[in-house]
Amino acid sequence: MLQTIDHELLRTFVAIVDHGGFTHAAKAVNRTQSAVSMQIKRLEEDVIQRQLFERQGRRMLLTSEGTTLLGYARRILDLHGEALTMLRQPDMIGKVKLGVPDDYVMRFLPGILKSFSHHWPLIDVEVHCAPSSVLLNRHKDQLDLSIVTREVGNEIGEILLQDQTVWVVAGSHTTHQQSPLPLALFEEPCFCRRHACNALSRVGLSYRVAYSSPSLATLQAVVGAGLAVSAWMKSLVTPGMRILDEADGFPPLPDASIVLLRASDTPSPAVAGLAQHIIEEFKL
Template sequence: MMDITMLQTIDHELLRTFVAIVDHGGFTRAAEAVNRTQSAVSMQIKRLEEDVIQRPLFEREGRTMRLTSEGNTLLSYARRILDLHGEALNVLRTPDMVGRVRIGVPDDYVMRFLPGILKSFSQTWPLVDVEVHCAPSSELLSRQKGNLDLSIVTREVGHEIGEILRQDETVWVVADSHSPYRQTPLPLALFEDPCFCRRHACNALARAGRQYRVAYSSPSLATLQAVVSAGLAVSAWMRSLVTPGMRILGEEDGFPTLPDASIVLLRTPGAHSPAIDGLASHIIEGFKN
């Protein structure tokens, strides 16, 4: 067995200075970043090169400085070591930084909003596990009593509960290069019942005396988008979810205006922790964009 007392170690402060030089493009700016003098930074790198690595880490060509092959190798390890060092300190000093959060969200918002939210959250809370449960708003409302901590749901304007994240127009959408909206009866691709977008769309067409049929029905926005993109039907969903290759139909196309919708954040009573509150803050911020 190897005697660990014989292994040479690398001071993480030397690694921090080394990474700062790479990230800031030179010794002067790195010195400011690590709050040391330039001469102190130079001495640290000299010590790292001569006493620890015993290889040059930088090549200098005039005023240009670049990493040697050994420097590139060390950079990868240095970043990992510093990340683990910071992670260990966070866990030991702030035990609330670990845990699990369970969030419910309709399929509608997964691709549009969730990637940015989860990315920013993971940068602040790297050790918190996030369980994402995708389901329609009606199902999430019924599951809000215990097996979810947070839920993002769609509500009619004036019937909101929870915290309003944003209000959005409900619009008619069709593929740019197709015209199923000229057909009679009008082919529709709508979310499954119960869905107020579906109800409002059907009621609005009925009031306008427009014949229609629900040709495609699904709980998945991705499925409805595929149907619309193929030119098979017209659909209705929120303006923020309209993707390139689709256009919005208005009154000039013979389509009545639809009521706006609200996206709200629900918090399960009794579900409180720094991690849950942290994810809620990131969700609120994420829906501003």
């Protein structure tokens, strides 16, 4: 009769790999270190009958057999979790339509989707990328959830984060010293664009909007190449960018709010689940 593998042994095995050793794995699976050691000994000697780990100093390295088992173990545990989700909470399946500006795709979306997929692997997430102004017009009838940017004091929905709007320039360039000042700004309508232009006009700085795009990635590329100065939220500033302030002759800009919009006051469990994961990600 074909021998089976206890999924708890596999869970401990994967935890050792993911957490880099027996000590941290023991905390992850809520067992003592000696219990974890006994589980691996049982897995190696009684079930697999192969050595799964070898020590190199303080490091635990997988043997070739351990590497083979790891792939199968992850698949088995994923299927186990998927089956329990389906049987225990059959309402947590379906599709959620999420609207988000591309500003936040790289900064926030990976963590949100990874966490959500881990807990609810059977829900399909349909991501719609568009500027906040477009999402505001679509969120009621075309989207379940939307993450958008709003002016402070003009928020609707649930505030996820309030952030400072800052001037940015490539750290290795002096583009901010040019006159007229070349700007790379979001397309109209965008209140960050309006605030930036108004602020420069108030202090008498001559400028021109040299580049305009709905995409943050495009603006980052333009600024990174030393072609222009831009303005966006501080949480979106990437390495290699320098923040300009009043010491550089640049006026302060108003803060902005990132908010979560729900299309319905009585969302499905799937929509409510994703909303909660979004909220938790912005707390980090």
